[in-house]
Amino acid sequence: MTFILSDVQNGVMTLTLNRPERLNSFNDEMHRQLAEALAQAERDDAIRCLLITGEGRAFCAGQDLNDRNVDPNGAAPDLGASVENFYNPLVRRLAKLPKPVIAAVNGVAAGAGATLALGCDMVIAARSVNFIMSFSRLGLVPDCGGTWFLPRVAGRARAMGLALLGEKLSAEQAHQWGMIWQVVDDEALIDTGRALAAHFASQPTFGLGLVKKALYASESNTLDEQLDLERDYQRIAGRSDDYREGVAAFLAKRPPVFKGK
Known part of the structure; x- marks a missing residue:
């Protein structure tokens, strides 16, 4: 069944x-x-x-x-x-x-x-x-x-x-x-x-996945550990196709078309 x-x-x-x-x-x-x-x-x-x-x-x-x-x-x-x-x-x-x-x-x-x-x-x-x-x-x-x-x-x-x-x-x-x-x-x-x-x-899925990971990690991390993790995840997110598309859409004043990558 x-x-x-x-x-x-x-x-x-x-x-x-x-x-x-x-x-x-x-x-x-x-x-x-x-x-x-x-x-x-x-x-x-x-x-x-x-x-x-x-x-x-x-x-x-x-x-x-x-x-x-x-x-x-x-x-x-x-x-x-x-x-x-x-x-x-x-x-x-x-x-x-x-x-x-x-x-x-x-x-x-x-x-x-x-x-x-x-x-x-x-x-x-x-x-x-x-x-x-x-x-x-x-x-x-x-x-x-x-x-x-x-x-x-x-x-x-x-x-x-x-x-x-x-x-x-x-x-x-x-x-x-x-x-x-x-x-x-x-x-x-x-x-x-x-x-x-x-x-x-329709949103930047890759970045949303990093948000999930960061919030779960915060339950056990110290503040210093979490600040370091935010730095590392932001570095990763900033290299994503979705981030580039978000910035390009903002500057062109058009809706973004995110691919989740």
């Missing part, structure tokens, strides 16, 4: 999580299909932005617990293997992808579905969305980058409350807390996401 719908148009790859009868919760095959799609996004220079959304009533309800039943003989499942083999590579690929990644979140984003959304570069949520860090309800630890992203987007106090209580957080509240970029009416979600993705697909 096709659990990841992929569509590439005008520089935008749209990936739709497609297990609506299970609220787009992950099983192993869905992970494998998503990994294949991300590999295409990595190697295809014509893809200049990635948009991720969900089919039906949910963005993603996290891990499908039907795939994680305890062995009838009493052996506990190795959840660490699932994290190591699927969720960790997913988070790393999204962070390292040198192109903007947008999450257009619909319905419910729970467990790894919530942390997957927060791991994207920009998050647009429908007004009806609830984010739920549901791990604690099962006695588990937030994964898919949850313990890294939460304190950074929400602050430690709010991260603790969200992770320990596992209560619903509305899209409006997430926006007020600075956790997501934008809240839109439900019926406007996909069009808003596509418009933003189309904008990024």
Whole structure:
């Protein structure tokens, strides 16, 4: 079955999580299909932005617990293997992808579905969305980058409350807390996401990729280290075709035509 719908148009790859009868919760095959799609996004220079959304009533309800039943003989499942083999590579690929990644979140984003959304570069949520860090309800630890992203987007106090209580957080509240970029009416979600993705697909992709790398590096760098990194990245960006085109367009008073190189 096709659990990841992929569509590439005008520089935008749209990936739709497609297990609506299970609220787009992950099983192993869905992970494998998503990994294949991300590999295409990595190697295809014509893809200049990635948009991720969900089919039906949910963005993603996290891990499908039907795939994680305890062995009838009493052996506990190795959840660490699932994290190591699927969720960790997913988070790393999204962070390292040198192109903007947008999450257009619909319905419910729970467990790894919530942390997957927060791991994207920009998050647009429908007004009806609830984010739920549901791990604690099962006695588990937030994964898919949850313990890294939460304190950074929400602050430690709010991260603790969200992770320990596992209560619903509305899209409006997430926006007020600075956790997501934008809240839109439900019926406007996909069009808003596509418009933003189309904008990024026309921008200097090479430079945007360096911006991503610099911001991620800043989480662990000292000020001196970050200043040196900015110097190095600016040197690289200044040698790009996109920079030359941007300057030429500015001087000629015409719209730039960036190639993402």
